[in-house]
Amino acid sequence: MKLPGAKIVLECIKREGVDIIFGLPGGAVLPIYDALYDFEGLRHILVRQEAAAGHAAEGYARATGKVGVCLVTSGPACTNLVTALQDAMMDSIPIVAFTGQVPTHLIGNDAFQEADNVGITRSATKHNFLVKDGKDLGPIIREAFHIAATGRPGPVHVDLPKDILVKEAELIWPEKVTMRSYNPNYEGHAGQIKRAAKAMLRAKKPVLYVGGGVISSNAHAELRELAELTQIPVTTTLMGLGAFPSEHPLSIEMLGMHGTYYANMAVHHSDVLVAVGARFDDRVTGRVDAFAPHAEIIHIDIDPSSISKNIKVDVPIVGDCRRVLRALVEAVREEAKAGGDGQEGQKPWHAQIAEWKVKEPLRYEWSDDVIKPQYVIQEISNATRGEAMIVTGVGQHQMWAAQYYKFTHPRAWFTSGGLGTMGYGLPTAMGVQAAHPGRHVVNIDGDGSFAMNSQELATCFVEKLPVKTVIINNSGHGMVRQWQRIIYKERYCAIDLPGIPDWVKLAEAYGCVGLRVTKPSEVVPAIEKMLSTPAPVVLDVCVDKDECVFPMVPAGGANTDMILAPPTREVRDRAEKSQTGF
Amino acid sequence: MSMNGTEPRKHTISVLVENKFGVLSRVAGLFSARGYNIESLSVGETLDPTVSRMTLVVGGDEFVIEQVMKQLHKLIDVIKVNDLTDESHVERELMLIRVNAEPQHREEILRTADIFRAKVVDVTQVSFVLEATGDEGKLEALIELLRPMGIQEIVRTGKVAISRGPKTRVRKAEPAKRPRVSDDPRVVGFAD
Numbered sequence A: 001m002k003l004p005g006a007k008i009v010l011e012c013i014k015r016e017g018v019d020i021i022f023g024l025p026g027g028a029v030l031p032i033y034d035a036l037y038d039f040e041g042l043r044h045i046l047v048r049q050e051a052a053a054g055h056a057a058e059g060y061a062r063a064t065g066k067v068g069v070c071l072v073t074s075g076p077a078c079t080n081l082v083t084a085l086q087d088a089m090m091d092s093i094p095i096v097a098f099t100g101q102v103p104t105h106l107i108g109n110d111a112f113q114e115a116d117n118v119g120i121t122r123s124a125t126k127h128n129f130l131v132k133d134g135k136d137l138g139p140i141i142r143e144a145f146h147i148a149a150t151g152r153p154g155p156v157h158v159d160l161p162k163d164i165l166v167k168e169a170e171l172i173w174p175e176k177v178t179m180r181s182y183n184p185n186y187e188g189h190a191g192q193i194k195r196a197a198k199a200m201l202r203a204k205k206p207v208l209y210v211g212g213g214v215i216s217s218n219a220h221a222e223l224r225e226l227a228e229l230t231q232i233p234v235t236t237t238l239m240g241l242g243a244f245p246s247e248h249p250l251s252i253e254m255l256g257m258h259g260t261y262y263a264n265m266a267v268h269h270s271d272v273l274v275a276v277g278a279r280f281d282d283r284v285t286g287r288v289d290a291f292a293p294h295a296e297i298i299h300i301d302i303d304p305s306s307i308s309k310n311i312k313v314d315v316p317i318v319g320d321c322r323r324v325l326r327a328l329v330e331a332v333r334e335e336a337k338a339g340g341d342g343q344e345g346q347k348p349w350h351a352q353i354a355e356w357k358v359k360e361p362l363r364y365e366w367s368d369d370v371i372k373p374q375y376v377i378q379e380i381s382n383a384t385r386g387e388a389m390i391v392t393g394v395g396q397h398q399m400w401a402a403q404y405y406k407f408t409h410p411r412a413w414f415t416s417g418g419l420g421t422m423g424y425g426l427p428t429a430m431g432v433q434a435a436h437p438g439r440h441v442v443n444i445d446g447d448g449s450f451a452m453n454s455q456e457l458a459t460c461f462v463e464k465l466p467v468k469t470v471i472i473n474n475s476g477h478g479m480v481r482q483w484q485r486i487i488y489k490e491r492y493c494a495i496d497l498p499g500i501p502d503w504v505k506l507a508e509a510y511g512c513v514g515l516r517v518t519k520p521s522e523v524v525p526a527i528e529k530m531l532s533t534p535a536p537v538v539l540d541v542c543v544d545k546d547e548c549v550f551p552m553v554p555a556g557g558a559n560t561d562m563i564l565a566p567p568t569r570e571v572r573d574r575a576e577k578s579q580t581g582f
Numbered sequence B: 001m002s003m004n005g006t007e008p009r010k011h012t013i014s015v016l017v018e019n020k021f022g023v024l025s026r027v028a029g030l031f032s033a034r035g036y037n038i039e040s041l042s043v044g045e046t047l048d049p050t051v052s053r054m055t056l057v058v059g060g061d062e063f064v065i066e067q068v069m070k071q072l073h074k075l076i077d078v079i080k081v082n083d084l085t086d087e088s089h090v091e092r093e094l095m096l097i098r099v100n101a102e103p104q105h106r107e108e109i110l111r112t113a114d115i116f117r118a119k120v121v122d123v124t125q126v127s128f129v130l131e132a133t134g135d136e137g138k139l140e141a142l143i144e145l146l147r148p149m150g151i152q153e154i155v156r157t158g159k160v161a162i163s164r165g166p167k168t169r170v171r172k173a174e175p176a177k178r179p180r181v182s183d184d185p186r187v188v189g190f191a192d
Helices: A005-015 A027-036 A050-064 A076-090 A117-124 A134-149 A162-166 A190-202 A212-216 A220-230 A261-269 A321-337 A342-359 A373-384 A396-404 A425-435 A447-451 A454-462 A478-486 A503-509 A520-532 A569-577 B023-034 B062-074 B103-115 B136-149
Strands: A002-004 A020-024 A043-046 A068-072 A095-101 A127-130 A155-161 A168-170 A206-210 A234-236 A251-254 A272-276 A296-301 A315-318 A389-392 A441-446 A468-473 A513-517 A537-542 B009-018 B038-045 B051-060 B078-083 B089-100 B119-123 B127-134 B151-156 B160-163
Touching (some): A005 A134, A005 A162, A005 A168, A020 A050, A027 A155, A027 A162, A043 A425, A050 A068, A050 A076, A050 A454, A068 A076, A076 A095, A076 A117, A095 A117, A095 A134, A095 A162, A117 A127, A117 A155, A127 A134, A134 A155, A134 A168, A190 A272, A190 A296, A190 A315, A206 A220, A206 A261, A212 A220, A251 A261, A251 A396, A296 A321, A373 A396, A373 A468, A373 A520, A389 A396, A389 A425, A396 A441, A396 A478, A425 A441, A425 A454, A425 A468, A454 A503, A468 A520, A503 A513, A503 A537, A513 A520, A520 A537, B009 B023, B051 B062, B062 B078, B089 B136, B103 B127, B127 B136, B136 B151
Parallel strands (some): A020 A068, A068 A095, A095 A155, A127 A155, A206 A234, A206 A272, A296 A315, A441 A468, A468 A537, A513 A537
Antiparallel strands (some): B009 B051, B089 B127, B089 B151
16 A cells, blocks of 8 residues: 555554654654644644653653654754653653654755754664655554563654655555564573572562562562562662552652662661662662672663663563563462571561661651641642652652652652653643543642743643642752752852742643642642642642752762751761762 | 772674664764773674674773673664674784885885785885784784884774684673672771
């Protein structure tokens, strides 16, 4: 069947099971938009800036487990998209991004809106393609979706020259994708799994350290089974939140730079550390030579290059988290039958963790006069019973959301973990809301972060995406202020965002509902009103601007160097003497 | 000493890749993005015209080389990665070298070239261009012998390598022991 290239593109996207694409038209992709005019079965959501299309595709992908798709034009559209691609790269989110390109005969000619798209996105994608022949369109798009969704997921970029979109070509759609150079390994090594099971049963002080890979591979049920079977406490990374219920008795919540005291202490003192779908990021490990120094480390990951990249691993298991965890559950059962006291030996360890939990819980000082940001998150958590889809920007509010929201389900937490992309919140929330029209999608954002993509309120209004944004408004770049306060001797520089714009008026200007609260007593009614409003809402919460995120491990410090409360002289002196530059 | 206790040294890595545009830039980008240095790189078609072979020489300790191998393998267009360093293999490089050829030196240069089985491929009244092939040690030795005559220019292809024997074998890396804090006198924990 011969079709114009543009139709082939849309047909292939549809056949991949995608029902929504996020995009913004322009010269080089006009043939696709012309084909979209009467194409059935694909909803197009028009964003206001191209990066938002990428983030929305990320939100859609993470929420559904399918591949997210965005479509933008050449040149500046592609360069705008790069941030979202790199974001998806760092957090292993499967998206396929289509960009327009000038006609093949003009490539390299400095044509209007030309950029070396594939050259620019090469390091920000898992793989990329430039289509040079119409008959390659089908096979390339098929491979693009295959690469994005399999192995360690990630973004794939397909660059489409305009003449390829116009010319007719044969639609070739291979049923099965086979690539001799790309065959991810899914099954873990049986011998290694047995070794891991033995180590876990032998351990006196084990910890499961769980990352986003458990969510990508839908392994939450297997994880829970393994944890309950072995009674091993579970800590999650920022990306792993939701993989294990926050309020489960075995949960010790998040670890790392702003993790809980008990998670960091447990990992530090552990004798066996089982990392599942996590990559020993520097925000997790702190100083690597002091990370889990006494532990035998078991690492389950689909990406061999993640293993022994930052921390030397004792038992590497390359494979899909879900399959490996399932095999591990079986192996543990087998080993337990063969003898070994298992959980009995762990009693002192559980007692020790309980003691740490009591000694240093997550806490903040209550105030009757100013709103504490942590309180806002707690009340959002209460009002939604941990069932909402929570999206964040990047900064203090993100960490408070991670610490104080009580997660119950996977695929309900969306945050820019690896890249730390400010402005990620609203566009990602749009993608989540588009995928789940009936759910509460709450974008917990900061005033600095929200400003970076607030234009998408227009998209929310026009496309009827009732995203709820809660701005934790501390009139400044709070995380930078926190670092300048604790580490740079209160030499505050370039952090003030003094009260403009008026977020309520801005929301209204975009056709959305704007609310503002300034007193603690107003928080709960405002959250209730927000959640019961069927339209997009911006709730501007004016919070205590001096509040800091604790615990905090200064960059380059060991996780046991946590600062637990506002800094004392001693902490500042230590920061000054630090040889790691904090 | 490096992280896992091995000294940095040069590795010869053979990489089979899809013969597609952009592959070289993916490989080069991998090195530049991670701050690894390529000492030499050569690329050419193999028996199968859809496959190219890259021969890379990279310096680093076991830890760096392990990452290099894994990252290379992670590239979608890479079919196979093989570290030839500790296997029995043959490696060769071709060098063109322009050397001053004053009358009093001409004989000696030709004798030296003969010993090294180098060919004279260009002659003027004041210079020779020699073509030499061999492994790195041989080429370095030739350069040292010609240096006193005055070398004007050197052009080298970079190394190519092939394993000895009837077919290529893949060697398994020995797992290295993880260093522990207790082994490291510099580390003092705050909490303990």
